[in-house]
Amino acid sequence: LRERGTGPVATAVAHPNIALIKYWGKRDEHLVLPRTDSLSMTLDILPTTTRVHRDPEAAHDTVTLNGRPAEGEALRRVIAFLDLVRDRSGLPHGSVVASENTVATGAGLASSASGFAALAVAAAASYGLALDATALSRLARRGSGSACRSVFGGFAVWHAGPDSGTGAEADLHSYAEPVPVGDLDPALVVAVVDAGPKAVSSRAAMRRTVHTSPLYEPWAVSSRGDLTEMRAALLAGDIETVGDIAERNALGMHATMLAARPAVRYLAPATLTVLDRVLGLRRDGTPAYATMDAGPNVKVLCRRTDADRVAEAVRDAVPGCTTRVAVPGPGARLVDG
Ligand code: 2P0
Incomplete structure (x- = not known):
């Protein structure tokens, strides 16, 4: 800083x-x-x-x-x-x-x-x-x-x-x-399938999940293990393991919400279409892994050298989907102006 x-x-x-x-x-x-x-x-x-x-x-x-x-x-x-x-x-x-x-x-x-x-x-x-x-x-x-x-x-x-x-x-x-991160050259393909505001704020959704979801506590326990494994995979520069842990952690988080009462569902049909395409990329030998937050959009982790191809594959899968390729960026800082 x-x-x-x-x-x-x-x-x-x-x-x-x-x-x-x-x-x-x-x-x-x-x-x-x-x-x-x-x-x-x-x-x-x-x-x-x-x-x-x-x-x-x-x-x-x-x-x-x-x-x-x-x-x-x-x-x-x-x-x-x-x-x-x-x-x-x-x-x-x-x-x-x-x-x-x-x-x-x-x-x-x-x-x-x-x-x-x-x-x-x-x-x-x-x-x-x-x-x-x-x-x-x-x-x-x-x-x-x-x-x-x-x-x-x-x-x-x-x-x-x-x-x-x-x-x-x-x-x-x-x-x-x-x-600390080892020899990793990652990119995140941000795939926007819907840029509209979410129906439930993440703050409210989190609260509901913690208070009503029977899957919350098991996910929290497994997430602690995921973090330990993730640190090791990052240090080793192992993109396959990093991606694998990230994808299961995100799907687990969405499972906690789906089990909340009433359910919080951020994933849309287009989200699942992107998930299928990511699975297809993996089957064809391209390391690509999906993560989703409090909305239907998907971020796909991959090697920087594969990012443009991954982005194109995702856009192909969902009409109207737009993509941006991101790489690791800077921390918050003061600027002139
Ligand atoms: C995250 N999300 O780790 C998770 C994953 C969304 C899904 O942090 O209530 O806006 O302001 O602390 O930080 C979004 O929640 O929530 C979020 P508040 P925040 O990125």
Whole structure:
């Protein structure tokens, strides 16, 4: 993270991340403490740029997202986040926040990860908080859990922290950090089959899953094992094993939701068509593995050298499907502007 001067105006850029070991379920809603560790790749595409202009005269915040005034839940979450920053800095000032997203918001494409990572970095600078990357990750987590991973580039693991902990002590132990990776040249093909907003927010869906799904606890247990195996596979640069673990972890997460009462189903017919095509690629000898988040879109992990061919195969399978190829990208940082 680049050190820059702090002041009333600060602009930050952050990229979305896609989890290979999923975060699904909180143990503390207020502090955004997860039930399990997760692990992700930060992308080099679809950045969010956020400018925070602290105004000592302002009693309220003004927030625009892609040039439109934020409202409802989105506005409430940004204000609650700035309240945290005001508390820590001792500066009660309101701010003018302008955020530009290059990705569809709320479509399961990790817009809240890049959004809150950029907001954390820009707001901390604007309010004069001198935070290292770990502290920024903790702070970003309070906005949206997955955002703590976008503070870092490349691969990052988010530590849930000790099982039993809640409160200020637990807050200290839950943050992301970079994960060592061996000789791996990965790409993620982001296949958008539907860019519309999700019907159920991931926050609500997680809550329902934890409280009602009989499959939740078994998945959480197996996910802990997946993480250990994933770290070893990344270090070994073994794309087949990395992909295999990522795919089973994601399918397991969706199984927990399908068993929730009532069921949460993000997977659409087009999602399954892409999954079939990915299986076909594998049968034909191309290592390609699918992961899905809180939406019908699919991210396909493969070798960078296979990415264009994988993208074409996926587009062929689903009429109207668009693809973008991502490789590991940078962590959140301050920029001019
Ligand atoms: C993840 N997802 O690990 C998982 C997998 C979606 C599926 O993190 O409630 O927006 O703000 O902490 O971070 C999406 O949830 O949820 C997410 P909150 P967030 O990427």
